[in-house]
Amino acid sequence: MIAIIDYGMGNLRSVQKAFETVGCPAVVTRSPQVIRDASHVVLPGVGAFADCMKNLDHYGLIQPIRAAIQSGKPFLGICLGFQVLFSESEEFGLHKGLDILSGRVLRFPWTCKPSVDSRPAGSAGLKVPHMGWNQITIERRAPPLAEIENGASLYFVHSYYVAPADPSVIATTTTYGLSFASSIWRDNVVACQFHPEKSQSVGLRIVKNFGAWQ
Incomplete structure (x- = not known):
């Protein structure tokens, strides 16, 4: 059984449905006992970093x-559930994360620099949030990326990106004005900025691979 952590934020039902579609039983829960008993755990999320951490603390889920x-x-973080695994975020001030992995969640630099001349090369004209389909470059093939083509397109919605302190944890990178870590892998933890549950057949393959990961 896969436990999808419910902390009052995120597209929980779509994540659950993705697992059910590939034949992996999944339950949405905030029960510590259910999380403890689960074979796999998923931390999804959509929203603000500080609100996520506040809710995780409120529901006793940290x-x-x-x-x-x-x-x-096996543990999977998705989007905001990816970001909060890191040390801190600069979203609306500086906020502490779970600090499972060292690193900081940063604002895309052109969101706070109105001058096109001050933007990173290649970023002029790009919009924030980064929303829609974009390609991944596989740096390290984490188990959920088995049979995923290098350069595959996945669905993103985010205004902030993760900068890991240890680049060796990066599993994939994506370019949107700059190259950023779009997923990481360390031991039993995989987390991604993209939404596999919204990424059609490629995303469902990732979901199925995660469910089969032992």
């Missing part, structure tokens, strides 16, 4: 998340 990761069971 310790169960840490315990799930420490247990060695």
Whole structure:
């Protein structure tokens, strides 16, 4: 059974439906016992970093998340659930994350620099949030990326990106004005900025691979 963590934010039903579509039973829960008993754990999310951390704390989910990761069971973070695994975010001020992985969540630089001349090369004319289909470059083939083509397109919706302190954890990169980590892999933890549940056949393959990961 796959536990999808419910902290009051995110597209929980679409994530659950994606797993059900590929034949992986999944339950949406905020029960520490259910999370503890699950074979796999998913932390999805859409929204603001600070609100996510506040809700995780409010529902008593921080310790169960840490315990799930420490247990060695497969763990998947999606979008905001990817970002909060890191040390801190500069979204609407500086906010502490779960600090499972060292690094910071940063604003796309042209969102706060109105002069086109001050933007990174290649970013002029790009809109924030980064929304829609974009390609991944596979740097390290994490288990959920098995049989995924290098250069495959996946669906993104985000205004901030993760800058890991240790670049060796990066599984894929994506370019949107700059090259950023679009997924990471360390031990039993995989997390992605893109939304596999919204990425049609490629995303469903990733979901199925995660469900089969032991």
